[in-house]
Amino acid sequence: MSDIVAKLKGIVGDEYVVTADMSQYLRGKEQPAAVVFPGSTEDVAGIVKAAYDAGIKVNVGGKVVETKGLKGGIAVVMSRMNQIEEVDPENLTCWVQAGMNHQEFVEKIYAENLYFPPEPYAVSTGSIGGCFGIGDVDTKSFNYLPTRTFILAYESVLPTGEIYKIGTKCIKCVSGYDMIHFIVGTRATLGIVTRILVKLLPKPKTCRAVIADMPSLNAAATAFKAIQKRKIFPTRMNALCKAMGSEVMESKGALALIDLEGFSVSTAQYATEIEAELKIAGATSTKIVEDKAEYDELWAKWLKVREKINLEENKVKFTVGAAKVGTALNSLAGIVGNLEENPGVLVEGLNGKITVFTKNAEVDAVAINKMAMGLGGNVSGLLGSQLRCQAYNDNEMLEELSRVLNSIRSQFDPKGIMAPGIKF
Numbered sequence: 153m154s155d156i157v158a159k160l161k162g163i164v165g166d167e168y169v170v171t172a173d174m175s176q177y178l179r180g181k182e183q184p185a186a187v188v189f190p191g192s193t194e195d196v197a198g199i200v201k202a203a204y205d206a207g208i209k210v211n212v213g214g215k216v217v218e219t220k221g222l223k224g225g226i227a228v229v230m231s232r233m234n235q236i237e238e239v240d241p242e243n244l245t246c247w248v249q250a251g252m253n254h255q256e257f258v259e260k261i262y263a264e265n266l267y268f269p270p271e272p273y274a275v276s277t278g279s280i281g282g283c284f285g286i287g288d289v290d291t292k293s294f295n296y297l298p299t300r301t302f303i304l305a306y307e308s309v310l311p312t313g314e315i316y317k318i319g320t321k322c323i324k325c326v327s328g329y330d331m332i333h334f335i336v337g338t339r340a341t342l343g344i345v346t347r348i349l350v351k352l353l354p355k356p357k358t359c360r361a362v363i364a365d366m367p368s369l370n371a372a373a374t375a376f377k378a379i380q381k382r383k384i385f386p387t388r389m390n391a392l393c394k395a396m397g398s399e400v401m402e403s404k405g406a407l408a409l410i411d412l413e414g415f416s417v418s419t420a421q422y423a424t425e426i427e428a429e430l431k432i433a434g435a436t437s438t439k440i441v442e443d444k445a446e447y448d449e450l451w452a453k454w455l456k457v458r459e460k461i462n463l464e465e466n467k468v469k470f471t472v473g474a475a476k477v478g479t480a481l482n483s484l485a486g487i488v489g490n491l492e493e494n495p496g497v498l499v500e501g502l503n504g505k506i507t508v509f510t511k512n513a514e515v516d517a518v519a520i521n522k523m524a525m526g527l528g529g530n531v532s533g534l535l536g537s538q539l540r541c542q543a544y545n546d547n548e549m550l551e552e553l554s555r556v557l558n559s560i561r562s563q564f565d566p567k568g569i570m571a572p573g574i575k576f
Contacts, residue, residue, distance in 0.1 A: 180219030201313025214279025221572025250281025269296040287337030294502035305349035311565035356413035375433035376501035389501035472529035
């Protein structure tokens with residue numbers, strides 16, 4: 153391994169290659185040969201080319217790298233590539249380096265009276281590159297659409313070390329295959345994104361939050377359904393079990409968190425109507441948060457809780473649609489036990505998505521998927537595809553799905569060096 157370490161030092165400099173005390177940059181049990189910190193697209197290309205030539209595995213992260221399958225490989229930490237290169241307020245676009253912290257980017261853009269809606273997957277470590285690499289559907293997606301809609305162009309390094317550029321500032325610039333959005337959700341299996349042109353929006357005129365201490369998650373779900381029946385669709389409408397809600401504010405039961413971004417008059421009116429529906433559903437206490445500092449503190453705590461949920465391994469995520477959340481919660485309790493005492497349950501009222509902690513995630517996922525499919529949904533992610541095929545006893549479909557995905561991956565990465573922990 154001394155040869156590859158020497159090559160890495162020759163590319164980025166001795167001070168940007170770490171071979172001892174690497175734990176702060178790693179997540180997982182396996183140990184790479186080195187952690188390397190590139191400063192440019194050309195640095196990344198040099199690192200990947202050296203790895204490709206040597207047949208060494210590579211994975212990437214903003215501040216922390218997942219080490220599954222990376223024993224003896226290279227962990228690429230993108231934190232040096234953390235600059236906003238160009239803000240174009242007339243076209244509502246911005247070129248940003250992929251290693252910039254996601255939340256820091258949101259705050260800097262907000263200071264320019266612009267807005268990047270997607271929530272960070274992990275607020276303390278998540279980067280803009282990771283935002284699109286994971287391609288999460290966050291709790292704002294009902295109104296602002298999924299993360300993929302905010303990427304217009306990017307520069308990346310393919311697994312062979314070649315630099316690849318695609319996209320423009322135009323909203324419509326694709327004919328034929330849409331290779332711009334194809335990269336979203338690939339988790340570095342097709343290369344390392346180094347620069348991204350993101351779409352922005354004007355900053356909302358005003359923001360309000362409505363919070364409520366609810367007797368149960370079902371009561372929150374009842375309120376959410378009533379709110380939507382009144383044709384009120386907030387920015388975020390979430391509920392947390394008692395254990396996780398207590399990390400946001402002191403509460404006796406489940407915590408309902410509703411976010412309103414928009415115009416002053418309509419936002420104030422909707423906040424009052426939402427509070428009324430929460431009270432009708434049994435809220436023991438409610439509050440409309442108008443003060444900007446208090447509002448920001450509330451959602452900063454929410455993002456920390458969301459990070460904890462997303463990084464928990466023993467969880468199952470599934471979607472059933474907004475109208476069936478209450479029914480799903482009743483059925484879910486029969487699988488994993490009392491939800492009010494569960495250490496982690498998140499209900500996304502607008503997306504109809506539920507996340508639950510469970511000690512037997514793989515076993516419980518099968519039962520949860522069967523239940524969710526009965527309500528018109530299924531478990532999220534690649535596991536969802538596998539379970540759906542199993543539910544229909546269609547191994548041929550699963551084999552074909554895996555074959556297609558791995559065939560695409562091998563076209564980009566013929567030696568199979570990238571993101572070894574991601575399996576299709």
